[in-house]
Amino acid sequence: MxxxxxxxxxxxxxxxxxxxxxxxxxxxxxxxxxxxxxxxxxxxxxxxxxxxxxxxxxxxxxxxxxxxxxxxxxxxxxxxxxxxxxxxxxxxxxxxxxxxxxxxxxxxxxxRSFSLTEVLHTDPLLPLQWSLRSLHVLPIHALSLGEGVRVGIVDSAIDGGHPDLANRMADLRDFVAVEPTPLAEAHGTAVAGVIGAAATNEGIVGVAPSAEMVGLRACWQQDGAPGVCNSFSLARAINFAILNEVDVLNLSVGGPEDPLLTELIEAALDAGIVVVAASGEGEELVYPAALDGVIAAGQVAGRSVPAPMIDVLTTAPGAAHRYVSGSSIATAHVSGVVALMLAKDPTLTPAAISERLQEAIREVEAQPMLNACTAILGPNEACAL
CATH class of the missing domain: 3.30.70.260 (ACT domain)
Incomplete structure (x- = not known):
C-alpha cells in the first residue's frame, strides 16, 4: 500500500x-x-x-x-x-x-447520497409559532419540558452560539470534516430550534426546551443550497448516537435504501432508541422513514405522524430567525413531543411511543394533526385546547 x-x-x-x-x-x-x-x-x-x-x-x-x-x-x-x-x-x-x-x-x-428535506418560505407576517398551539404543546409544559432526555440530531451544522441554542447543546460533533471548524448551517440550526430552543429568553420556545440536544453533523450545505449527506457520514453519526445512548434520534433526511444505515437504525431500535425520520414531500414514505419501527413524521397518508410543517418560525444562523417548511420540520416537532413523553414516562418503549402517537392524531381544520397533550396524558385525560 x-x-x-x-x-x-x-x-x-x-x-x-x-x-x-x-x-x-x-x-x-x-x-x-x-x-x-x-x-x-x-x-x-x-x-x-x-x-x-x-x-x-x-x-x-x-x-x-x-x-x-x-x-x-x-x-x-x-x-x-x-x-x-x-x-x-x-x-x-x-x-x-x-x-x-x-x-x-x-x-x-x-x-449513497442523501438530502435534507426542506421547503423554504420567508413571509415575515406569518403568525409566530402557530405550530406549538396547533400541537397543543404549551399546556403540557407544566408537566414536562423534556428534562433528562437526550435527543441526537443527525443533520447539518447547528449554530451552537445562537441565543436560543447557546445553553441547549450538550454536545456538537462533526462527521463530515476531518478537521472540524465551528460552523452554522441553516437546516440543522432550524431543526434544533424546533426541538429544543430555550424558554428563558425573548426568542422562540422549542417543543422540549429542557431536553439535552446532541448535534451530529453528517450533512453539509453550500451557498444556500439544500443539504447533502452520504452513507459514510450518516453511518458514523448514527454509530456515535448509539454508543452515546441518545434516547431520541432525529433523522430529517431522505434518500435511497441503504443496507448499512438500515442495520444501524435497527441496532438503534434494539437499543431502545426512538428513531424519528422525515416522511418526505411526496405521496410515498421515503427512506429511512419507511423502515419498520421508525416513526415517520410529515403529512404522507398512512403511517406518518402529521405535525406542523408549513411556515414554522425557528432559529437561523447568526442569532436570526426564519420561517421554514417541509417534513424535516415535522420530524423535529415529533422528536420534541417524544422527548416530552419520555421525560414524563421513561419506561415507554419505541413501539409504545409509536402507538400512542398514532392514537393521538386528531382533526384540526379538516386536517390530521398530532395532539401532544393526548399523546402524553392519554386519550381519556382532558387536554386544554
Missing part, C-alpha cells in the same frame, strides 16, 4: 498516517463530501487487530484494483469499515459482485 501514498495525497484522501492504532482518532478518515456516491464503496469487515486490518486493506487493494480512501471502526455493529475508491475500475457493478462472494468481506455497498 506504500506505493499508493503519493497518489492518495494527490487525491486529497489521506488524513492520517500508518501504522494504524486502536485509538479512534488514529483511524484513517476523509472529508465525507469528497466521497463520490457512484465510485466509492463501503465494506464492513469483522473487527480485528489493527495490524491484521492493515494487512487486509493492502490485500484487498491488490486483489481488486482499488485504493483505500478511509476506514473507521463501527463499534455499534462490532465491525470495521473500509471505504475504497473504485474510480479506476471500469465495471463497478462487477466489482461489487466479486466482493460479495469474498469470504473476507462481510458486506459491500456503494456510498
Amino acid at each position: 506504500i506505493r499508493f501514498l503519493a497518489l492518495f495525497a494527490a487525491l486529497g484522501l489521506i488524513v492520517g498516517a500508518l501504522p494504524r492504532t486502536a485509538s479512534a482518532q488514529d483511524w484513517r478518515l476523509a472529508d465525507a463530501n469528497t466521497l463520490a456516491p457512484a465510485t466509492f464503496l463501503i465494506l464492513t469487515i469483522p473487527q480485528d487487530e489493527p495490524q491484521a486490518l492493515a494487512a487486509l486493506a493492502d490485500t484487498l487493494e491488490a486483489d481488486f484494483g482499488v485504493l483505500l480512501a478511509a476506514e473507521w471502526p463501527l463499534n455499534a455493529l462490532a465491525v470495521h469499515c473500509f471505504v475504497f475508491d473504485a474510480r479506476n475500475v471500469p465495471d463497478v457493478d462487477g466489482l461489487i459482485d466479486a466482493m460479495e462472494t469474498d469470504a473476507r468481506i462481510r458486506t459491500v455497498q456503494r456510498v
